[in-house]
Amino acid sequence: MRLLKLVPDNTNLKFVSLRKWAFGLTLLLSLLAVGLVVTKGLNMGVDFVGGVLIEEKFATPPSIDAVRTEVDRLGVGEASIQSFSDPKTLSIRLPVPAGDEGATNRLVKKVSDDLAVKFPGATFSKYDTISGKVSDELISKGLLAVGLAILGIALFAVVRFEWQFGVSTVVAIVHDLLMTLGFFALTQFEFDLNIVAAVLTIISYSINDKIVIDDRIRENMRRYRKMDMREIIDLSVNETLPRTVMTSVTILLALVAMLVLGGHVLRGFTAAMILGIVVGTYSSIYVSSSLLITLGLRADPAPRKGGVQDGAERVGPKVER
Numbered sequence: 001m002r003l004l005k006l007v008p009d010n011t012n013l014k015f016v017s018l019r020k021w022a023f024g025l026t027l028l029l030s031l032l033a034v035g036l037v038v039t040k041g042l043n044m045g046v047d048f049v050g051g052v053l054i055e056e057k058f059a060t061p062p063s064i065d066a067v068r069t070e071v072d073r074l075g076v077g078e079a080s081i082q083s084f085s086d087p088k089t090l091s092i093r094l095p096v097p098a099g100d101e102g103a104t105n106r107l108v109k110k111v112s113d114d115l116a117v118k119f120p121g122a123t124f125s126k127y128d129t130i131s132g133k134v135s136d137e138l139i140s141k142g143l144l145a146v147g148l149a150i151l152g153i154a155l156f157a158v159v160r161f162e163w164q165f166g167v168s169t170v171v172a173i174v175h176d177l178l179m180t181l182g183f184f185a186l187t188q189f190e191f192d193l194n195i196v197a198a199v200l201t202i203i204s205y206s207i208n209d210k211i212v213i214d215d216r217i218r219e220n221m222r223r224y225r226k227m228d229m230r231e232i233i234d235l236s237v238n239e240t241l242p243r244t245v246m247t248s249v250t251i252l253l254a255l256v257a258m259l260v261l262g263g264h265v266l267r268g269f270t271a272a273m274i275l276g277i278v279v280g281t282y283s284s285i286y287v288s289s290s291l292l293i294t295l296g297l298r299a300d301p302a303p304r305k306g307g308v309q310d311g312a313e314r315v316g317p318k319v320e321r
Contacts, residue, residue: 015237016230019290026175026287033182040185043082045192048142052127054092054108059121061087070118076107082188089125091190142196146177149200153207157214164295165214169207172288176206179279180272189268198269202276209247209284213240217289229298233289241285248281 045053056067064081067090071079077095092111097103104127112124150173158166180199184191216236224232252274259270
């Protein structure tokens with residue numbers, strides 16, 4: 001039985017020849033992502049901003065302005081209302097009421113009962129609540145987790161390989177993170193702790209792919225010491241390309257199934273993972289590997305027997321005849 005091969009064995013693509021175009025595209029997309037985050041901002045979930053998040057389902061897609069007007073009429077605080085990909089489902093974010101947990105329950109019941117009367121067929125789905133103090137702590141710990149992950153990856157790459165590998169890996173991972181943040185700023189999907197988990201998962205997948213390619217580059221540097229560095233990188237990426245493509249495709253198949261069948265609760269997490277797989281594969285091939293040339297990585301010349309390098313002139317005393 002023949003094995004399925006998505007990439008032919010004799011593939012010989014010239015990835016390094018496109019590195020300038022790849023660097024330009026990477027820089028452009030990174031700047032666009034930063035611009036989107038600065039101008040539009042992230043739709044931070046209740047985990048990070050605090051408050052009460054009520055999820056309400058309606059029989060027919062309602063007008064967000066009409067729902068906001070009705071909630072404001074109740075005098076429960078300024079409401080932030082957004083729709084999911086399902087137009088019949090709305091998230092209503094309100095300030096946490098003063099008092100014990102019973103005050104929150106009364107607030108949720110008041111809002112859900114009023115909407116059920118105003119919009120026949122509206123049903124309460126669920127609610128989440130978190131205080132502002134806890135949300136600040138979650139932000140700091142989330143940033144710390146991502147920062148320590150990147151730092152640990154950089155130190156591992158430096159110790160395991162050379163400093164050029166560490167720098168190129170960090171650059172590629174930062175690019176992956178910026179693409180993810182830009183995507184959430186553009187789509188305004190809710191950014192909560194689930195997305196932080198997705199970001200850490202993206203980092204782990206990305207570094208796994210990069211370490212495999214870097215390890216092959218180092219092996220070929222020792223094996224083909226006289227080969228040009230561009231040829232070594234192209235050879236290494238082509239050798240690992242079948243594994244990279246097969247891994248990415250199989251993971252994407254599972255994620256697409258989750259995206260289609262998982263409902264809106266998993267939609268943000270799954271969308272982040274799909275984007276991370278695509279962007280991580282791109283950065284491993286075109287950004288991280290090609291950046292090694294710019295950083296000056298070179299293969300060491302092979303020593304000849306007796307400790308004399310190729311091209312060295314042997315000097316010694318003349319023998320009289």
